[in-house]
Amino acid sequence: MPLEFAPVDASARPLHVIDQAGLDSWLEGQPDRVAAWVRASGFTGAIGQVLLIPDEAGAPVAAMAGYGKPETRARKRFVLAAAAEKLPEGAWRIASGLPPEAAATEALGWLMTGYAFDRYKSQSPAKARLVAPDGVDAARIEVLAASEALIRDLVNTPAQDMGPDTLQAATEALAAEFGASCASVVGDDLLTHNFPMIHAVGRAAARAPRLIEMCWGEVGPKLTLVGKGVCFDTGGLDLKPASSMLLMKKDMGGAANVLGLARMIMALGLKVQLRVLIPAVENAVAGDAFRPGDILTSRKGLTVEINNTDAEGRLVLADALALADEGAPDMVISMATLTGAARVAVGPDLAPFYTDDDAAAQALAETAAGAADPVWRMPFHTPYEELIEPGIADLDNAPGGGMAGSITAALFLRRFVAARYMHFDIFSWQQANAPGRTKGGFGQGPRALLGALPRMLNL
Structure with missing residues (x-):
């Protein structure tokens, strides 16, 4: 997969980046149906957790990505990439929750989930693509x-x-x-x-x-x-x-x-x-x-x-x-x-x-x-x-x-x-x-x- 951002497209599904400490406050702003779904799923916002959010017909229309706690993130690199590897194929855009100061680093980590050394054997890198987050230098990150x-x-x-x-x-x-x-x-x-x-x-x-x-x-x-x-x-x-x-x-x-x-x-x-x-x-x-x-x-x-x-x-x-x-x-x-x-x-x-x-x-x-x-x-x-x-x-x-x-x-x-x-x-x-x-x-x-x-x- 090319290590490039997805084009800005209305069909890109929203992704909410959830800090563990902020999960409850995020849920307070959601429809009752969504809040009930998240609570029933056991999603806590831990690093690497992913939860697809369905519409009334059951089709996934958005997703949540766990972002952990500050002390846990301090032990990691490219935290959002842990979720990117689990998301289904398609384009995703950051809808909320990603700190602006971390956006460039996390975007680079996401792109690198598409890397695979496949000269001698076919590999299966992550296929979820990211629309460049607001405020980042997308061209520089692709370089x-x-x-x-x-x-x-x-x-x-x-x-x-x-x-x-x-x-x-x-x-x-x-x-x-x-x-x-x-x-x-x-x-x-x-x-x-x-x-x-x-x-x-x-x-x-x-x-x-x-x-x-x-x-x-x-x-x-x-x-x-x-x-x-x-x-x-x-x-x-x-x-x-x-x-x-x-x-x-x-x-x-x-x-x-x-x-x-x-x-x-x-x-x-x-x-x-x-x-x-x-x-x-x-x-x-x-x-x-x-x-x-x-x-x-x-x-x-x-x-x-x-x-x-x-x-x-x-x-x-x-x-x-x-x-x-x-x-x-x-x-x-x-x-x-x-x-x-x-x-x-x-x-x-x-x-x-x-x-x-x-x-x-x-x-x-x-x-x-x-x-x-x-x-x-x-x-x-x-x-x-x-x-x-x-x-x-x-x-x-x-x-x-x-x-x-x-x-x-x-x-x-x-x-x-x-x-x-x-x-x-x-x-x-x-x-x-x-x-x-x-x-x-x-x-x-x-x-x-x-x-x-x-x-x-x-x-």
Whole structure:
């Protein structure tokens, strides 16, 4: 089903959104027949409850959707989507009860109930369509939904069909859609163009590593997005156990999220000079795989001792970040499914981010909640710098000790950027079905960033 609002149509049936505490007062304003029907049904207004209201002939002419209590809603995201999934097919319009400040978020959640990843098997997403609520920017919400669907599709696609070459093709297709330019440096040309760590990580795979670049916009501040595009991660010679490989198709989630954010920016016409850089590789095992103990020289000239080949994401990002910095950007943002330590710290639902820019962090924090895209600031804790300095080389890609793993990874990346910088260490995976969020890949950070960019870049 297209992730779009239903057209404004007199045939759209009314939907009343019912807060549990307000049910009795709502019933007082209804005909006796309706009030009796609701009381007899056992409807309480709990989240996810749906009750169809029939006319005198028994045909459904309206519906009620439970909206729960404030304390219950605080534990949820896309509350109205829980009801949208249960409504019968057809168009619905909000007739009462939806708080204006929640309308945009709930409308987005409703649209996302129509998402299904059906490339390999037919699926049955929700079919109830929503007329855009009064006061919302319907076109913007549709852009957010389509961009979220792009992120989910890319992350959900298994590595057999989403390698570095197909990630490049997806970027080229997005560029063509919005009139952007796109170019790639592939295989041994990475050495010629001085991307040695991208080459080292990806050279053992059958599909060649590459650096993908997309550019759009000619006016405004320079914004560069860098996304980790590790299309599958075996761990390399430090091979992961089988259980740890099960979700490694999503190790290109950083690339998917920056492409989703880029799509939002281009579709909405933000006045920025946008540059997207994606180091796309597979971390494979073969005779020419890079090894523990190797010392790699990065594009920036810093040397890196390899103490774990499963800490490859920061290596490919480092070369891309060095390139980003050479363009004198006003801001660089990187996104990566980088460390398990981030999941230990904040779990799968929060997107931790790092920045030294307090104003940017404040702008992001203030927009994230309203975007239903929760984030949490983590510290660039400078005293930990010595943990990533092994002595034999400038940097260590996997310091021992097992502590502060997300922070030390972020500090590693910061060494390659002099510009204003923000880094996201995301999970990009929904572990179980939830309203508006099917199990599988999903976006973390792009909507919050989109809302914050006008303040972050003075747009």
